[in-house]
Amino acid sequence: MSRETIRGRVYVVGDNIDTDAIIPARYMSTMDASVLGKHAMEDLDPNQYKIPFLNPDGSCDYKIVIARRNFGCGSSREHAPIALRAAGVEAVVAQTFARIYYRNSVNGGIILPLESTLDLTDVFKTGDEVEIDLRSLPIIQSCVKRQAYPIKPFGPVKDIIEAGGLTAYNKKILGIA
Amino acid sequence: MRQTITEKILARHCGRDRVSPGETIESKVDVLMMHDITSSDVIKLLKREFGNRIHPDLKVVATPDHYVPGKDIASAILYQELKGFVDEQQALGADITAYMVEGGDYGVCHVMLPSKGHVIPGQVIVGGDSHTCTYGALGAFSTGIGTTEAGNVLATGSLWFRVPESFKIDVNGEMPKNVMAKDLFLRVVGDVGVDGCLYQAMEWTGDTIRNMSIDEKMTLTNMAIEAGAKSGIIEPDGKTIEYRRARQAPMTQENWRSWCTDADNLKSDKDATYVNVKEINASGLEPLVAKPHLPSNVTPARELNNIKINQAYIGSCTGGKWEDFVAAGEILKGRKAAKGVRLLVVPSTSDIQDRLVASGLYFTFKNAGAVFSAPTCGACLGGYMGVLAPGEVCISSTNRNFRGRMGHPNSEVYLASPKTVAASAIAGYIIGAKNE
Structure with a gap:
């Protein structure tokens, strides 16, 4: 999960994207990532999000999701970050995250939850090509305009992210190979 | 400090x-x-x-x-x-x-x-x-x-x-x-x-x-x-x-x-x-409803005008406890759910189910036209035992009303207290419990 740069297209959403939209409970009798990935963001309101997140064949063109506030609110299901990762998303950039979603992303070693200081949903639009650079001061920038926006450093969870998730982190502490 | x-x-x-x-x-x-x-x-x-x-x-x-x-x-x-x-x-x-x-x-x-x-x-x-x-x-x-x-x-x-x-x-x-x-x-x-x-x-x-x-x-x-x-x-x-x-x-x-x-x-x-x-100030509170599709989309029940319901759901960890049924039972006693309304009663535990039967509350709900299920989270998260069809409206004592939460993405969930769910079941449309 620990990567220095991520380059790809963005999918832009708004506030309060809930776990029922990210992966509806009707798919929760499996933890099979390949199945979950085919239903990622399936219940986003199509009236609000005219461009579907997934292509008709179930593939996904986006490596980065950009959201406003409280991304991942609702259920504790780890299926949510797993579904996004399986679809091909490597990072979600939002102003704030719902706490369980955030913890699942980090502790599961699944996907990078990146907090932006600014509202980036006005800056980027779905389909834009951007680059996230996590070396030194983390930034997200447009590949066309080269305008860069700051991302908050990870703080205390950095060690868990670098270990690849809570399991690897704990095993290191416990001395389990 | x-x-x-x-x-x-x-x-x-x-x-x-x-x-x-x-x-x-x-x-x-x-x-x-x-x-x-x-x-x-x-x-x-x-x-x-x-x-x-x-x-x-x-x-x-x-x-x-x-x-x-x-x-x-x-x-x-x-x-x-x-x-x-x-x-x-x-x-x-x-x-x-x-x-x-x-x-x-x-x-x-x-x-x-x-x-x-x-x-x-x-x-x-x-x-x-x-x-x-x-x-x-x-x-x-x-x-x-x-x-x-x-x-x-x-x-x-x-x-x-x-x-x-x-x-x-x-x-x-x-x-x-x-x-x-x-x-x-x-x-x-x-x-x-x-x-x-x-x-x-x-x-x-x-x-x-x-x-x-x-x-x-x-x-x-x-x-x-x-x-x-x-x-x-x-x-x-x-x-x-x-x-x-x-x-x-x-x-x-x-x-x-x-x-x-x-x-x-x-x-x-x-x-x-x-x-x-x-x-x-608790004395200034009144029956409230969270409209689709966020729990914070709250409005006084009295301000909702003729929102017809297909389903009234009393259950879940939030609204399926013993006292939730006692409260709903007070409203439903001797009355019936309106024609065309499914009234679902889902006790959250088998102990509560036993108490419903032993206290006679079971028949209050039964005579009001309710259908009972075994304890389960079931329909609260769109699982089973009360999942909604497209266009259906449910008033529910549960906790979330995100899009698609209780079923089809084009169904609607209004969150309310067990009393307001019961009052709405009787009316057939959303109405706050009366202060009586």
Whole structure:
């Protein structure tokens, strides 16, 4: 999960994207990532999000999701970050995250939850090509305009992210190979 | 600096005198709750990564509830895996108590744990379900966690937390008869928004809260997550101790005495620091409804004009407790659900189901045209036993009304108190319970 740069297209959403939209409970009798990935963001309101997140064949063109506030609110299901990762998303950039979603992303070693200081949903639009650079001061920038926006450093969870998730982190502490 | 109850509990659990909001700590975990649909990978993780060994100091309570009795083959397998794990771990000597469908004593996790005596004031409790924050009603620090976290808690008996700031909601005055704790919570989340308490502990204080029953307190702490909170908490008092004393979970006399003494000291200091304080006059509350598709989309029920309903649902960890049925029963007694309305009654535990029958309340609902199901989370999350078709409208005593939450993405869920759900079932459209 620990990567220095991520380059790809963005999918832009708004506030309060809930776990029922990210992966509806009707798919929760499996933890099979390949199945979950085919239903990622399936219940986003199509009236609000005219461009579907997934292509008709179930593939996904986006490596980065950009959201406003409280991304991942609702259920504790780890299926949510797993579904996004399986679809091909490597990072979600939002102003704030719902706490369980955030913890699942980090502790599961699944996907990078990146907090932006600014509202980036006005800056980027779905389909834009951007680059996230996590070396030194983390930034997200447009590949066309080269305008860069700051991302908050990870703080205390950095060690868990670098270990690849809570399991690897704990095993290191416990001395389990 | 003086401390809140949440800070005191977390400090004790990391062996410190005090902790401060914002710092990251490794906390001992007293109890881990496991249910059917988030445990399969927890079990696999423990076996694969940690030699299948549960930490000896950890208490595990298994309460399968979401898709039981088996909704389909896939969920039957999830239940089978959990049951196999419980049997195996019990044989290995792990401290694991399970309430399985076999034997008929089971139900929705967040009502089962308190009602079976597995929640003690001052404990740290986590579970693979977002509404694990419920147990704060008894003065425990409790919060929902994910699959990877639960697997690690099983192995280590501990978990990292960022110590939350506390948001105090001080409620005083007498609530009108037609108003329930659900209305009070909706009022708060309507004011602060679904991320208004993000990462924070919601601490409820005041005369109104002290006078509430444990069931009603549980509604307040249960829904903390709907305001983005990490936990909800209410300081324990004599009523809390009495509630716990009446529950059967085994505990030695000596331990019991120490917990009771402890509970007396479990209060926020008077000059503790809060990130925010909100004061509410309970006598000014009225029946409220959260409109689709957010729990914060709150409006007085009286302002809704002729919203016809297809389904009225009384159930779940939020609104399927004993007193929720007593309250709804008062409204429904001698009356009938309107033509064309499905009235679904889903007791959250088999004990509550027994009480419904024994008290005669069963017939109040039955004669009103209700259909009963076995205890399950079922339709609350669009699973089964009451899933909505496209275009259908449901008024529900549950906790979430996100798009597609209870069924088809084009169905609609309005959240309300059990009394308002009952009143609406009779009317056939959404109407607040009358103040009578």
